[in-house]
Amino acid sequence: MSAVSGAAGAGVSDVPVPDLSVPLGRPPRVLVTGAGGPSGVCFLRALAGSCELWAGDIDPNAAGLYLVEHARRWLLPRGDDAAYAGRLQELCARLRIDVLVPTVDTELLPLARASHEFTAAGTRVLVPRAAALARCLDKWTLIEACRGTVRVPCTVLLEPGVAESFEAGFPAVAKPRRGSGSRGVVLADTPADLAALPLDGSYLLQELLPGAEYSLDVLVALDGTVRAAVPRVRDKTDSGIIVAGRVLHRPALSDDAAKVAAVTGLHGICNVQVREDREGRPALLEVNPRPPGGMSLTVAAGVHMPAWAVASLLGMDVPGHIPHRELSVVRHWQDVVMDLGELGDVAGRA
Structure with missing residues (x-):
């Protein structure tokens, strides 16, 4: 099934944005979780006007809840709640949701394990397979999986006696095997x-990579083929979120990101982060197996990953390659103004 429209973003690349109303004969009903985070907000804003949108979060003050009308704002349990997948499946059935877009790391594995049940009930879930998630969410497993495919930094498990004989020397970086952002990361000048x-x-104890850092947004079709890999450089960040950056053409980086997606078995939207070593060689840092918070830069560059990801789940054909253009972006806060009693007022709780 193939259909495209001249929506925003057409003309930036040669590939127009898909008309998401074609597969079902109506705009699809899409629920985006993690509406308080940058990933959820990016997805909601990108799909505005092309889908019927619902937003969910654990926090009634989450900004993304107020990008949709009152009846479509829902409070969700924590992603690590043992009943999370079941309660979300009940909510999707009640709201007749066509596509579920999780954007929080803790939700991914429970939803991946339950994806067949969601599909059987009529809801497609934008989540990789559980085995692919397991490779990416554990940084040691990721490094081992990608070793020999792309350049990876010298990395060892932090165990007794390891630091004193660390091949890459110091300064070095220590980081938790699991977890997102910079939580728990230590820059060590010496083993002490x-x-x-x-x-x-x-x-993990890992070689320090002091060079430029690149973040690549990758779109992978359901058959495992990469349809776009868009490099961007984070010129300025605030609390780990990009606030100024550039989208670039770096074919070698795009090729490496495609190799990482292939060896990990990911599909949908993921984000591959690399950083240059002292000789300027890019090395893999980590993979976020979900839509990234800076994806609005990729959309602005002509690759509407949110729309194409939803289109793929609905059975539409995704172009073999979606090109992008280079650009610079600065980002800023946007106010959502509402009546006094509206803040915290949601439709219900899952």
Whole structure:
């Protein structure tokens, strides 16, 4: 099934944005979780006008809840709640949701394991397979999976006696095997700086990569083929979120990102982060197996990943390659003004 429209973004690349009303004969009903985070807000804003949108979050003050009308704002349990997938499946059935877009790391594995049940009930879930998620959410497993496919930094499990013989030397970086953002990351000038960290293999000791950092948004079709890999550089960040950056043409980086997506078995939208070493060679940092918070830059550059990801789940053909153009972007806060009693007022709780 193939259909495109001249929506926003057409003309930036040679590939128009898909008309999402074609597969079902109406705009699809899409629920985006994590509406308080940058990933959820990006997705909601990108799909505005092309879908019927619902927003969910654990926080009644989450900004993205107020990008949709009152009846479509829902409070959700935490992603690590044992009943999370079941309660979300009940909510999707009640709201007749066609596509569920999770944007929070803790939700991904429970939803991946339950994806067949969601599909059987009529809801497609934008989530990779559980095995692919397991490779990416554990940074040690990711490094081991990608070793020999792309350049990876010298990395070892932090265990007794390891720091003193670390091949890459110091300064070095210690980081938890699991977790997102910069939480728990330690820059160690000497082995003594690691004294407070556990030596049980729950941390990694990794070569310091002091060069430029690139973030690549990758769109992978359901058959595993990469249809776009868009490099961007984060010129300025605030609390880990890009606030100024550039979208670039870097074919070698795009090729490496495609290799990482292939070896990990991801599909949908993911984000591959790399950083240059002291010789300027890019090395893999991590993979976020969900839509990234800076995806609005990629949409502005002509690759409407949110629309194409939803289109793919609905059975539409995704172009073999979606080109992008280079640009610069600065980002800013946007106010949502509402009546006094509206803040915290939602339709219900899952």
